[in-house]
Structure formats: C-alpha cells, structure tokens
Amino acid sequence: MPLFGRSQKSPQELVKQLRDAVSALSKGDKGDKKVEKASEDVSKCLASIKALMNQSAEQDSQSEFLAQLGHEMYSANLLLILIQNLAKIDFEGRKDVVHIFNNLLRQQIGTRTPTVEHICQHQEILIELMKGYENKEIALRCGMMLRECCRYEALSKIMLYAENFFDFFNYVEVSTFDIASDAFSTFKDLLTKHKMLSAEFLENNYDKVFDAYLTLLNSENYVTRRQALKLLGELLLDRHNFTVMTKYISNPDNLKLMMNMLREKSRNIQFEAFHVFKVFVANPNKPRPIMEILLRNKEKLVDFLTKFHTDRSEDEQFNDEKAYLIKQIKELKPPEDS
C-alpha cells in the first residue's frame, strides 16, 4: 500500500504498477471483476503519485522526483496510455490524471521543458486530447489539459496545424453548453496566445479558416454567434494580424455579413458587429466593391448609425467612433473614374 506503507515506492515502481493496472483496465469489459479491481488499482496509483508530487513540491525537492517520474512516464509512454483510457478511469482518477499531466507539463529544467519535448515527439497525445471533446465524460478534463498545453508555443503549433483543429468548429457548437464553452476557450487560446504563430497560421490557411469561421458567425446558437463575432473583432484589431485584417476587409461578402449583423435582434451582437464594421469604413484604401456597397447604402447607413445605440452615452469611445464613422460615410465620394 503505497499510501500508508512505510517504505515509499520509487517512481519506477509506481509507473510500472500504474501501467500494468491501466493495461488490465483497457483489456477487460465492463462489469468484469478483474476490471473493477484494475480500476481500483489505477485510481490508487494515481492518488499516490499525486500525493508524492504535492509532497515533493512542498519539500522543494520537486525537481528530482518530478524528473524521475517524468522520465519513467515518457519511457512507458504512459501519458498517451492514460489519455487513451481516460474514459475508463473513475471520476477521482481522472482528476488526478489532469493534475499529474499539468504538473509534469510545467516542469522545467533550466530552459528545457522535458514533457513538452516528449509530447512533441508523441503528437498523438495532443490528437487524443482534442478528440476528448467528442466524449462528454471526459471533455472538460481534456479541456483542462489542452489549455495547459496551449501555453507552450511548440504544442500550440502542433494543434493548429493538425487536421483535427478544424473539429473545433464543431466542438464549439455542441449542444452541451459547458463543453461548447470549454472548447471555445481552448479554440480562442490557440488563436490568440502566441501572436506570431497564429498570425502565420491564419495567413497561410486564410480561406479554410474563414470559410469555417463563417459557419460560426451564421450559427443558430446565439452564444456561438456572439462569441465568434467578438473573437473575430479581437483578431482583426490585433496588429499582429495586420495582413489577415487587410484581406478580410477587402471582401464585400464580409462587409455584407457585418451589415446584416448590425441589424440583428440582439443588441450585444449588434454592438460586436459594430466593432468589426468600423474597420471596413475606417480603411483608407477601400477596394472598389466595398466602396460601392457603402456608397449604395450611404443615406441608410448614416441614418441607421445616427440612431444606433444612442443610450450608450457613457461610452465615450463608442460615441467618438460612431461619430467618426458617420462623418466618414457622409464624406464618401465615388471614385473619379466611374
């Protein structure tokens, strides 16, 4: 009994025990007596690893225990095995897996982060984690681990460029609200945490990403629509994404979409749409198709904006921007050569 026994088990023994127990758990069927026993063993092992982790953290000898534990886990490829079998592990055990995983991930020796390196060499771990969103039982646990992974550029890069990344466009819309929002925050982290990385990704995959993004903006689900719109505004207004912004605001379809969203029923969506719409109008080099749409709707837009959210008198910035837009639209002139 590692928890109460006198002699402490070495990381090596613990990992071996855990691996055997998980393998027994994965083989059997539900209801099997052997499986029940294995499940119990797995949870016990996880609990004692977690306890030792906490203990060593307090004693400041953390690095040594963690380093050994990590080493054993990597060579047994236990991180992958644990995640593959996460659904079979019981409730407490799953929590412990998250704890152990995230702790190992944060472990740093000098400038090296060994767990990050390990995952880079075993990308299946990330793929498995992303797929975790498809299983209600473990979705939130996987989310917690994924967001910890998002903090590392190397891991974010793998996730962004994995085919599975595009599954997020479905995950953020699933009917279970907490899973959808969890998936959205992971999705957002991937697109915003590492500015250069995501800017490059968005540039290189512009069509694919924004085609998919359109489904979010047109979603039936109010929360998805609103969150997606807000994130779009953030992405476009971040200077790192300058190229993407320029491209986005050159497309008349995008302008039409925003103009429609300005008239949505929900005031919050109207407001978020305003912050994307303003970029189209403020652009000093509007391409002809954009110019034409704005010119065609000049009177209507001025009228609409004048009456738009007039009760936000407190929000100076919004009012300044609105006044600026109205002025810009009023002063719009058709290009000389038309």
Place this chain on the structure above:
Amino acid sequence: MAEGAAMQKFLQLDSDQMHNFDLDHGMSFIHDDDNLDTGLPFIHHVDSDQIIYHPRRRRAKYIGKYLVGDVLGEGSYGKVKEVLDTESLIRRAVKILKKKKLRKIPNGEQNVQREIQLLKRLKHRNIIQLIDVLQNEEKQKMYIVMEYCVSELQEMLDSVPEKKFPLWQAHMYFVQLIEGLEYLHGKGIIHKDIKPSNLLVTTDETLKITDLGVAEELDAFSKDDTCRTSQGSPAFQPPEIANGLETFHGFKVDVWSTGVTLYNITTGLYPFEGENIYKLFENIGKGEYTIPDFVDKSLTSLIRGMLDYEASKRFSIEQIKQHEWFRRKLPRTSEIVRFPPLSDGDHLRSMTVVPFIEDMLCGEPSEDEYENEDELLQFVPNRNNQITEQTLQNEIFEEPVPDPKHKKRKEKVSGTRRNKFNACTQS
C-alpha cells in the same frame, strides 16, 4: 503618580482645546505659557512644533464612492492617493489632477485625455487597469481611479544598497514586462517611456505597466510602426532618437528601453550615462557600452540583442520570448527585495484608509496625524476658507462634533492607530 499623569493629559488636552479655539478666531499662535493660568504646581511644557503642526484632525473624505486615505506618491501632474471603494471594498489608487497645474504643462491636458482613452481600451494582467474617471468642475480637479499597486520598481531598487534585484526576481518582472509589452504592441500602442519608475507591482508580485502619458497609438491601417516624436526619459532612449532621426520604428524603441530597464534591474547600473542630456545623448549616439563581468553569458546575449545599435537588427518581442534567458526558470536562490516600509514603519503597507474610517465611525478624532503636507503649509490662514469650500463640495463627511466624554481618550490615540479597528466598539 497616576493622578499626575492624568492631570498631565488633561492639561495637554486643554492646550489643544485652546489651540482649536484660537484657530477659529483667526489667531495664529498659542503661547507656551497658556498653561500657567491653570495655577497648578507643575508646568507642562508643550513644544511649539506640537502645537503648530497639530491643527487638523483626520477627516474622512469622499471622492464619489471612494473613501480617501493617505498620499501614495506624487507625480508631475498631482498627487496619487490610496482610496477604498466603499461599494466593493476594493483598494484602489486615485490620481488627482488639478486642471490649473495641467494647463501649465505642455500638452498636459491633451496627454491626460489621450492616456484615459488608451487605458479604457486596454485589459491585460500586466497593464494598469483604469477603473473610473471622476470630475469635479467646482474644484477644477479630475480623479483617475486605478488599480492599487503597492510599490514601483524604482522605489524598491532605491531601497537596497546595490540598487538591483536578485536575478530570479528581475527575471520574474522582466517576463511580465514582456507579456504586457506584447499586448500593447498588439493593440498598436507604443509606450515610449518604459523604465523602472513606470513599472508598478501589486501585493502579489504582479507587474503593471503604467503611465501611458507619452504613448503613441498607431493608425490601425498604417503599414509599419513609423514614429516621429518621443518624449520619453533620456537615459532610456535608443540611438536613433539620441541622434535625432526624423523617423524611427516605434516598437524597437520600446525594446531598447526595456533592454535598458533589464540592464538596470540586474546590474544596478545604466548602460549609458552623461553629466547632462547632451553628453548622455552623445554617448547613446555612439552606442558603446559595457556589461559587467558578473552578468552571465545568456543574460549578456539577451541585453546585447535588445540594445543593438541598429533598430532593424535589434530583437523583436518574439525573439526575446524565444531567448534562452527568457525561457529559463530561475530558482529563488536569494531573498526577495521587498518594497520599503512606509515612513511610519509599516512593512506591510496596510490600508491607510482604516484610520479615517475609525474616526468617521467613532467620532474620536486623532490629532497625531495630518491629512497631507498641504495642511502644514496653509495652516492657519486658510483653515476657515477650506472648510466652507469643502462643505460645498458635499464630498466630506463633516467630522462629528467631539463628544466631551470622548475627549479624555484622545490622548490614548497614538501613532500606532493603524489596524486598531476594534477601538470602534468601545463607548
């Protein structure tokens, strides 16, 4: 013996009373011999400084819903005071700007307006958060309520003889500084005045970049970060500004001054110095500097990268984040440099609003602390004026008329009132 002490107390009170009385009649001074009239066998001597500098009691004062505490610091635009949000009970800091003063500073009002506009849009862990802006037209004052920070890096550096932080602590702040800067740059904002005195720290060691007074916001559609003006602190300016170039790349200016900051907090020195600004700019313009030998190879290479003479070759934020020294995890090997204690010896810098609350609730004014230095200067002549002026503002809580029963206790209230909240329960 005991009776004597009590008597002494009484006498002192008496003199205070007299003193107050005199004030109300516009008289300037109390004579030391006032006490003699009591005809008692011993004479209590009251030092003149005690009399002169004890005129005002602490008054609980409100700015909107914020209850005002002590002065935290003073900038070129005005004072910064600690306040308590009476609705949320969150500690805040308020920058008090006098419009009169502001008009005298070139671009003063403009800079403040711009700073407020900028701060309103920003929300990041490492950027000071703007909470509220209040105006008082009558007083011609403006109040900018911000997150409370316990100290600034400069003040902490000044408090230790070696004027630098242990490496791990410098690293902790530097990482946060870069995070904040990356966010600012992402918003198209160039800070232009990064230096230790513009970096604040909260009680949980979170670094906050402050003072966007001279920051510049790029046009969202400008292709690059070309800037023309700079009003930052000379010692932190890059060669392109020291050499007076017409235009320069803004983001790289921030990288340079962050590099100087890193140099400064890890060595206690400045890479460039000069007796005056001309000499200083001449030295920066030459771009020659040395890094002390005790700085390790990794940090040296980071500083060299950030202080590259050529802006185009100078590190970008991205490169800094990739750098070995940035990514390194430094163990807490040495004692942390803490913020210095307040002048009254409070090492924790506890909330200074508390004594004001006590007075407000107990009607037990202490006479041992002054509201601020102003009162020392405008002591007698302005007193009446001030009261009427303030009453008009509806901002102050009139100090309750001292109950004669309480007077005897006055003396007990000493300089160590802080934290004695339970005093309110007696009566």
